[in-house]
Structure formats: C-alpha cells, structure tokens
Amino acid sequence: MSSCAVCRGSFEPFLSFGRMPIANGFLDRAQFAAEHYFELAIGFCARCGMVQLAGQVERERMFHENYAFFSSTSAAMAGHFRGFAEEVRAARLAEDDAFVVEIGSNDGILLQHFARAGIRHLGVEPSANVAQAARSRGVRTVVEFFDEELARGIVAEHGQADAVLGANVMCHLPYLQSAVAGIRRLLKPRGVLVFEDPYLGDMIEKTSYDQIYDEHAFYFSLTALERLFGEHEMEIVDVAPQDVHGGSMRYTVAHRGAHARSAAVDRQLARERELGLAEPARFERFRRKVEESRDELARLLRRLKAEGRRVAGYGATSKSTTVTNFCGITPELVEFICDTTPAKQGRFSPGMHIPVLPHAEFAQRRPDYALLFAWNHADEIMAKERRFTAGGGKWIRYVPSVGVSG
Ligand code: SAH
Ligand code: TYD
Ligand code: ZN
Numbered sequence: 001m002s003s004c005a006v007c008r009g010s011f012e013p014f015l016s017f018g019r020m021p022i023a024n025g026f027l028d029r030a031q032f033a034a035e036h037y038f039e040l041a042i043g044f045c046a047r048c049g050m051v052q053l054a055g056q057v058e059r060e061r062m063f064h065e066n067y068a069f070f071s072s073t074s075a076a077m078a079g080h081f082r083g084f085a086e087e088v089r090a091a092r093l094a095e096d097d098a099f100v101v102e103i104g105s106n107d108g109i110l111l112q113h114f115a116r117a118g119i120r121h122l123g124v125e126p127s128a129n130v131a132q133a134a135r136s137r138g139v140r141t142v143v144e145f146f147d148e149e150l151a152r153g154i155v156a157e158h159g160q161a162d163a164v165l166g167a168n169v170m171c172h173l174p175y176l177q178s179a180v181a182g183i184r185r186l187l188k189p190r191g192v193l194v195f196e197d198p199y200l201g202d203m204i205e206k207t208s209y210d211q212i213y214d215e216h217a218f219y220f221s222l223t224a225l226e227r228l229f230g231e232h233e234m235e236i237v238d239v240a241p242q243d244v245h246g247g248s249m250r251y252t253v254a255h256r257g258a259h260a261r262s263a264a265v266d267r268q269l270a271r272e273r274e275l276g277l278a279e280p281a282r283f284e285r286f287r288r289k290v291e292e293s294r295d296e297l298a299r300l301l302r303r304l305k306a307e308g309r310r311v312a313g314y315g316a317t318s319k320s321t322t323v324t325n326f327c328g329i330t331p332e333l334v335e336f337i338c339d340t341t342p343a344k345q346g347r348f349s350p351g352m353h354i355p356v357l358p359h360a361e362f363a364q365r366r367p368d369y370a371l372l373f374a375w376n377h378a379d380e381i382m383a384k385e386r387r388f389t390a391g392g393g394k395w396i397r398y399v400p401s402v403g404v405s406g
Pocket of ligand 1: 067071109124125144
C-alpha cells in the first residue's frame with residue numbers, strides 16, 4: 001500500500017516498472033558502480049482522484065547543479081513558450097508594474113520574454129546550472145525549491161504576483177499541497193496561476209508510458225486538480241489542450257470568484273468522464289497495453305539485431321530512461337544515442353549505459369534505424385533529418401504504437 005501525496009489516502013499501484021535509475025542521471029563510467037536505483041510504480045488514489053507515483057525519490061537526487069535537461073534544446077519549444085508569454089502578457093498583465101513569478105524556470109526559455117519587455121519577474125529554479133544559463137540571458141532567478149515557505153519570502157521581498165507560471169513543473173512537486181498554499185499566498189486578489197503539464201488523458205490514450213519516471217510525481221487530470229484547488233479556495237477558470245510533449249493541458253487558476261469560468265472547463269470534465277480517467281478498469285487496460293508495447297519493441301529490436309541491422313537512439317530524453325530499462329534495451333540492441341545537449345554528450349544513459357554522443361555522430365555512423373526517443377519533437381526532428389530518411393534510413397516509433405517508417 002502507498003500513501004497519497006495529496007490526501008494521504010492509501011492505494012495500490014496499477015503498474016510497476018521494477019528497479020529504475022534516475023531518469024536524467026546521465027553518468028560517467030566511474031559512476032556506474034554507485035548508481036542509485038528505486039522502485040518505480042504508478043497508482044490511482046480513489047479518495048482524491050490523483051494518479052501519482054507510489055513513492056518519491058529525494059528531490060536533491062534529481063535537481064542539482066548538474067541537471068541534464070536544458071529547455072532551450074528544442075526550437076519548437078522556444079516558439080511554444082514565446083506564444084505562452086505573449087498570451088499571458090496580453091490577457092493577464094494589464095497593471096503597471098506587473099510582477100510575474102515562474103516556478104521551474106530552467107534556462108529562462110519562458111521568462112526571457114518578460115525580461116526583454118522590462119516586466120518585473122522572478123524565476124524559481126533549484127538546479128543551479130540551468131538557473132545560471134537563465135541569468136546569463138538577463139532572467140532574474142533564485143536557486144531554490146518552490147514551496148509555501150519560499151512563497152512567503154517572495155511576498156515579503158517583492159510583494160504579490162499578477163501571474164504565477166509553470167510549465168512541466170507542477171507535476172514535479174510531490175509537496176503539491178504546500179506549493180498550492182504558497183501560490184495562493186503569492187497571488188494578488190485578481191492574479192492568476194497559468195501552468196501546463198503532460199495530460200493524463202493523452203498518456204492513457206497514446207500508451208505513452210515513458211512519461212512515467214522519477215521526476216513526474218503526478219499525472220494530472222482536470223477532475224483531480226479541480227478538487228485540489230477547491231480545497232484551497234481557488235478554482236480552475238480555463239483549460240486549453242497543448243500540442244507539446246505528446247499532449248499537455250494548460251490550466252488557468254484564480255482565487256474563487258475572482259474570474260469568470262470558461263465553458264471549456266465543463267466540457268473537459270465531461271470528456272474525462274467519457275475517457276474513464278477515474279476508473280480502475282481504465283488503468284488496468286492501460287497496464288496491459290504498456291506491457292504489450294514493451295514486448296513488441298523488445299521483439300523488434302532483437303529481430304533487427306539478428307538481421308545485422310544497426311540501430312541508434314535519437315534524443316537522450318528522460319522518457320528514454322523508462323523505455324530502455326523497462327524493455328531491456330542494452331548497448332547491444334541500440335549502439336548509441338545522439339543528443340544535442342552538451343551536458344549529456346560523452347556520458348552514458350542511466351541504467352543501461354548506452355553511450356550518448358553528439359548529433360554529428362548520427363550522420364557519421366550511419367545507423368540503419370533510428371529509435372525516436374524524442375518522439376514528442378518528431379516534426380522538428382523529421383525536418384532536420386531529411387537526408388537520413390531520403391538515404392533509406394528508417395525510424396522506429398513506439399507511441400502510440402510500435403512501428404517502423406521510412
Ligand atoms: N519549465 C521548463 C523546465 C521543465 S523541467 C520547461 O517546460 O521546459 C522541470 C524544472 O523544474 C527543472 O528545471 C527543475 O530543476 C525544476 N524544479 C524541480 N522542483 C522544483 C521546485 N520545487 N521549485 C521550482 N522548480 C523546480
Ligand atoms: P524532451 O523530450 O524535451 O524532454 P524529456 O527529457 O522531458 O523527455 O527532451 C528532448 C531531448 O532530445 C533533449 O535532450 C534534446 C534532444 N534533442 C535532440 O537531440 N535533437 C533535437 O532536434 C531535439 C528537438 C531534441
Ligand atoms: Zn489522494
């Protein structure tokens with residue numbers, strides 16, 4: 001039995017991955033022997049409706065001065081966040097001397113637009129290396145974990161905020177109650193929280209089980225979030241699906257009664273009932289599909305190996321750590337993974353220890369197949385790799401199902 005991080009109810013996991021390493025823990029050979037492992041499992045708390053990990057990894061093991069994920073490695077995501085900033089500025093920052101706080105601001109991919117426009121802002125980012133990248137872009141950043149106590153400090157020093165923003169970070173906060181209490185404190189009476197995270201509905205429908213790893217403590221549905229914010233006298237006033245990270249949802253949250261609630265909220269709640277996002281049978285079906293996907297991908301890679309084909313991984317994503325370890329993808333099956341992030345290059349993938357190499361090696365080594373670990377960036381990558389494809393290179397995908405394309 002596990003204890004719910006939101007309501008302390010107890011639940012049994014519906015899917016277990018076994019022993020897994022730290023998803024972004026790319027490492028050197030000398031670190032192999034001391035690599036940290038934990039039991040990765042996901043469950044549904046019937047009491048509050050939250051889908052979540054059964055057990056958490058200590059945050060300092062994941063977020064530190066050698067954090068490997070730099071947001072600005074995707075041009076498409078840079079465009080996405082430019083749009084996010086424009087939307088917030090146009091709709092939510094009418095006041096003079098507006099103040100914007102971002103939780104998990106990483107290398108400043110979103111806040112840079114506020115900084116450039118001379119808008120008062122503050123990024124909260126515990127991973128010192130990515131925070132430094134933001135600072136060098138002119139983004140004011142504190143190297144801290146956001147929680148209620150930190151929010152008090154921000155209010156004391158800077159006053160309350162017109163907007164609190166977060167992208168792919170709220171689901172990273174197992175101390176969600178404290179974070180929401182902090183956001184409530186931080187927001188002006190008419191201020192708004194705007195955040196987005198990978199959406200449970202998409203994960204279930206696409207069998208994108210690789211979203212499940214240490215950093216993702218929660219897999220949000222609107223149904224579960226509405227209840228959580230309600231307990232804090234807040235309400236979700238708008239929702240908007242986003243076509244990033246394999247399907248995300250953007251939520252706008254305000255103090256209760258401060259803003260009108262969009263009809264999109266009720267429409268999405270109805271959709272979630274149809275999808276069965278609060279039904280154990282739905283999660284059970286998901287588990288079966290995940291196990292089938294694992295077996296099919298492992299079979300395909302073993303067959304290609306037997307036929308003498310060479311396979312490289314494309315994109316050393318955090319998600320790929322779940323896939324490689326769960327499916328048993330060793331360096332014999334995938335000889336290297338290419339990635340544009342300097343902090344990952346020359347190191348090895350967590351658990352399976354597949355070498356991570358610079359992108360130039362992808363063209364030079366000419367694999368027959370590329371296993372698309374960064375499937376959420378497929379459009380950007382396909383445009384970049386026309387020569388590989390035109391030269392007969394094949395792509396292996398596993399979301400929404402295992403398949404090969406030319
Ligand atoms: N917002 C960026 C980064 C997402 S990755 C984007 O969408 O691309 C998640 C980020 O949240 C990491 O940079 C991590 O260091 C940070 N983070 C983790 N726990 C946090 C906390 N308690 N408060 C603020 N940031 C946190
Ligand atoms: P991403 O899927 O955004 O995140 P996560 O770690 O949460 O799964 O990671 C994309 C990774 O792929 C990142 O390490 C950068 C890399 N990448 C490339 O190597 N080439 C590319 O063209 C793109 C878009 C990403
Ligand atoms: Zn619960």
